[in-house]
Amino acid sequence: MSGVELAVLLVQKGCWAAVATLGFSVLFNVPKYALPYCALIGALGYALRTALMSGGAGMALATLCAALLIGVLATILAQRFAVSGTLFAVGPAIPLVPGSYAYKAVMGLVIAANSPEMEPGGELLLAAADNGVKATLTLLFLSFGIALPGLMWSALRRTG
């Protein structure tokens, strides 16, 4: 993929991620003045993850980096508006939640439990476990990445 193609892809994905972020922010009753910021942060976070993953990074690590970006931006905005950082962080985090992996893991378990006997090689169970591990770790990294900048900022302020 050439540089231009990648840039176009990132802009496209970013725009759709912004729409998704906006929708969930409305569902979460985020005040109107914060909505544009949420959409922008959501787009940047999702674009960063897409870029890292197209550069060969795994999903868990790419999500950690994207989540750190979201956390830093949300903490900066939270200082500016004197509100809590989660106001700007929860909406943008939703497109990064590995929903389809978690769903595939549970679906795989249901199919495996429903088949009359274990298939040779246990491919179904292995695939379910693989999806489950990816979903769990990605989710942990996601929440860790979002929470870390805020925690570090309050620790710095207390000592500084």
Place this chain on the structure above:
Amino acid sequence: MPRPDPNTPIVTLPEPVADAPLPAPASLSSMVDLLVQAGSLLLQHGADAGRVEASLQQMEAGLGIERIDVVVMSKTLLLTATRQDAHHTRVARVPIVGVNMNSLNEVEQLLGLFQQGRVTPGQLAVILEQIAILPHHYSRGMIVAATGLACAAFCRLFGGDWAALAITGVASAVAAWVRMELNRRQVNYFLVVLITALVASLLASSALWVSQTPQSALTAAVLLLVPGAPLINASVDILRGHISAGLARATTSLVVFLGIALGLGIVVWLLQVEL
């Protein structure tokens, strides 16, 4: 861009008239009630356990209490306030209403003002009650439309074509409305997820006839049910050491995923689709 003034607590609220009558000197039990009121508001609108605990402990000085011990569980608050040799404990069940960033924000702003001594305990109780009945910023119609739009965007992110995108939008908007109605009738949460997933995937299965990428519509239409905020709260709770609250939230989320998989799985099995 309207920038909220940090010195006025709640832009949307009228000024509290006067100090509400509070027995003077305020009894320990009325203070515990106040703490439970504030803590419940935070917990039911989607704050993680550490945030609830920290917010309540900030109020120690303002209330003249030496020590506040809080245990936060997924749907319960246990709270003990100690002053000199007296202490008072309350256990409070908290109905979970879902993420509401505006209410969380208002409560935190208010507690910040209280900590600075700009709000009296009497005013605090009045304003907390006003926050509890604060209407949602957005109408039900807007929320339904926004949910449809969000899931349509996910469909596009999964590589769906325009027909799949339109069907996803409609299916998830209808599902969002169904979920609202079921929640209002206080149906069991697992049943709500199951019925909503069935409705969403049945409607989204119409993409099988008009779209080249029906799979993207089927997977995206149920995404409104993915418990994103509880899952993030669960891992934040676990990372900060609130293990029991975190595990409870994680288990609830797992059950929700099971409901989504079951609802979608029934439709997939009925129509013999390959996902």
